[in-house]
Every structure is written in C-alpha cells, then in structure tokens.
Amino acid sequence: MSVASKWGSKKQRAEAILAKLKILYPDATCSLDYQTTLQLLVATILSAQCTDERVNKVTPALFKRFPDARSLAGCDLAKPALREREELETLIRSTGFYRNKAKNIQGAARKIVAEYGGEVPQTMAELITLPGVGRKTANVVLAHGFGIVEGVTVDTHVKRLSKRLGLTEYQDPIRVERDLMKLLPQPDWENWSIRLIYHGRAICKARSPNCDDCQLAHLCPSAGSSNI
DNA sequence: ATCCCGAGGG
DNA sequence: CCCTCTGGAT
Numbered sequence: 001m002s003v004a005s006k007w008g009s010k011k012q013r014a015e016a017i018l019a020k021l022k023i024l025y026p027d028a029t030c031s032l033d034y035q036t037t038l039q040l041l042v043a044t045i046l047s048a049q050c051t052d053e054r055v056n057k058v059t060p061a062l063f064k065r066f067p068d069a070r071s072l073a074g075c076d077l078a079k080p081a082l083r084e085r086e087e088l089e090t091l092i093r094s095t096g097f098y099r100n101k102a103k104n105i106q107g108a109a110r111k112i113v114a115e116y117g118g119e120v121p122q123t124m125a126e127l128i129t130l131p132g133v134g135r136k137t138a139n140v141v142l143a144h145g146f147g148i149v150e151g152v153t154v155d156t157h158v159k160r161l162s163k164r165l166g167l168t169e170y171q172d173p174i175r176v177e178r179d180l181m182k183l184l185p186q187p188d189w190e191n192w193s194i195r196l197i198y199h200g201r202a203i204c205k206a207r208s209p210n211c212d213d214c215q216l217a218h219l220c221p222s223a224g225s226s227n228i
Numbered sequence: 229a230t231c232c233c234g235a236g237g238g
Numbered sequence: 239c240c241c242t243c244t245g246g247a248t
Contacts, residue, residue, distance in 0.1 A: 032244085048245040054235070055244095096233040100246080134246050155244035173245090197244055206242055207238080 014167055014183040017219050021195040024215055028194045030144045033059055037120045037145040038069050038112070042105055044140045045132045050095045062091045069118045072109035081106075104132025122146050136173065143190040152180040153193035157200030164204065166221040 008016075031052045032043040039059070046055045066072045066088065074084040089102040108130040112118060120141065121127055127138035139153040152158070154173040158180075162168050168179040184192055203210050209222075217223035 030244090044244080045246095047243085049233080049243055050235085050245095051243050053243095094234060096235075096243085097231095097245085098233065100232055104246080132246065136245060140244075153244075156242080157244060193244080200244090 010167060011183050013165075013219055014180075015185075017165060017167075017216055018184060018188055018192060020216055020219065021192070021199065025195045025198045028191065028198050030140070030194065032056065035063070036068070037141065038072075038109075039063055040145045041108065041120055041130075041133070041137070041141050042072070044137045045105055045108070046092055046095045046101055048097060048101070048137075050097075054095055058092050058095055062088075065091060069109045069112045069120075072106055073113045074106065074110075075113060101132065104130075107131035108133060120145065122148065124150050135177070139193075149186065149190045152177045152184070152189045154180070155193070155197065156206070157197045158193050160206060161196050161200050161204050164209070164220065164222040165216070 030040075032040065032047065033056045034040040034043050042062070043055055043059055046058070070076055072088070074081050085102050085106055088106060089098050092098050092101055092105075095101065111130055112120060116126075121130075122142070124135070124138050124142065127133050127141060128135060133141075135151070136153055136155055139151050142148040142150055143153065154162075154177045159171070159173055159176050162176055162180060163170075167183055168176045170176050170179065180192065181189065199216070200206075203214050204216075211217050211220075211223045214220070214223065
C-alpha cells in the first residue's frame with residue numbers, strides 16, 4: 001500500500017502532524033538564552049553542531065565580556081585584534097569549531113558596526129552576507145529576533161524528521177525548506193521548526209528513534225522501521 | 229566532498 | 239571506539 005493511500009495526501013498528513021505537535025509541545029520556544037538580537041545572532045552561530053544546552057553554558061560569560069557588536073568587533077579596546085580573538089576563542093571553546101566560530105562572530109560584528117550602525121540587519125539578503133551566517137541562522141534571527149518569517153528553519157533535526165515523516169525526499173536543506181514551505185501554512189513555519197526540534201531531541205533521535213513512545217507514529221511512514 | 233572541533237552518549 | 243549536536247565556507 002502506498003504512503004498516500006494509507007495516510008492521505010502529504011499536505012493533509014503535514015497538517016495533522018503540525019496539529020499534533022502543537023498539542024505535544026504547546027509552550028515550545030527558542031531554547032537559546034539571549035537578551036538582544038545581536039546576542040541571538042551570536043548564540044545561533046555558536047549552536048552549529050552543538051547542543052543549545054552547551055551554548056547556554058558559555059554565553060553568560062561571553063555576553064558579560066562582549067555585550068554588543070562594538071565590543072565584539074574590538075573597536076573600544078586598545079588590545080590588538082589578535083589578542084581579542086584569542087580571548088573570544090577561549091570563552092566559546094567548548095562549543096566546538098571554536099576557531100571558525102570566533103573568526104565569524106568577530107567578522108560579523110565588525111560588518112554590523114561598519115555597515116549597519118551596530119544593529120543586526122533585518123533582511124535575509126543582508127544577514128547571509130555576514131560571515132558564518134547561512135540561511136538557517138538567518139531564519140532563526142529573523143523569526144525570533146524580528147518576528148519576520150521568510151522561510152522554514154531547517155537544521156539537522158528538521159531535516160531528519162521531515163524526511164522520516166515522508167514530507168521530503170531531499171537531503172539538501174534548501175530543497176527540504178522548499179518542500180516544507182509548500183506543505184505548511186506560512187504562519188506555522190517558525191513554530192514547526194521549534195516543535196520538530198523538541199521532538200527530535202526527546203523522541204525521534206538521530207541514532208535511536210523511540211518509535212514506541214512517539215505520539216506521531218500513526219502519521220509516520222518510518223515508524224518502527226529500520227529503514228531510517 | 230571536505231573541513232572545522234569539543235563534549236557527551238552508547 | 240563511533241555517532242551526534244538547531245551549519246557554513248571552501
């Protein structure tokens with residue numbers, strides 16, 4: 001029996017999954033800790049290939065030492081930039097990829113100071129010109145920082161679960177995003193990602209998905225299968 | 229396709 | 239030991 005005949009159309013199933021997610025995770029929000037949009041941007045860059053829990057362990061000291069774009073850019077310090085970057089690297093070291101992340105955070109901060117008056121720009125086109133900022137990071141900053149939903153945030157969890165749920169065949173995040181944008185109502189794009197991430201962390205884990213405890217199993221073509 | 233990178237789980 | 243964690247640049 002085909003997936004379509006057993007579960008209805010892809011779009012119907014997507015909306016049924018969305019409705020169930022809203023019940024399962026009614027209060028789901030971005031789990032990164034931050035006070036300003038700049039801090040949200042920095043925390044999101046740090047979250048690459050790293051748990052949010054770990055990011056939240058380093059950001060209190062990080063944001064105390066470097067509270068805004070100007071301080072991250074090194075403009076208000078007499079110290080040479082290299083010394084400053086080493087200090088930044090030390091503060092974020094445990095998040096992994098720390099050399100690239102430090103370089104990107106400082107590069108992004110400098111560009112924000114030089115070209116945007118120290119304020120995080122509010123468009124996708126501008127955000128993705130910042131070093132270390134791709135479409136995923138830009139979507140997070142736009143949605144949570146500015147309330148602008150231009151697309152669906154596709155990270156490792158959203159990609160994995162959307163594929164397991166039979167809503168896309170692709171691996172490429174851009175194509176996954178395009179499929180999800182067609183299947184889901186625009187006002188739900190952002191909360192879809194947040195809730196799917198919660199579900200991915202708690203139940204539909206990358207290595208060993210807990211299909212026995214999954215409230216979406218009746219809507220999932222991969223449930224109980226080893227073919228995932 | 230490959231590299232960057234540490235920490236935690238199994 | 240190997241895999242994964244809210245990726246992005248080359």
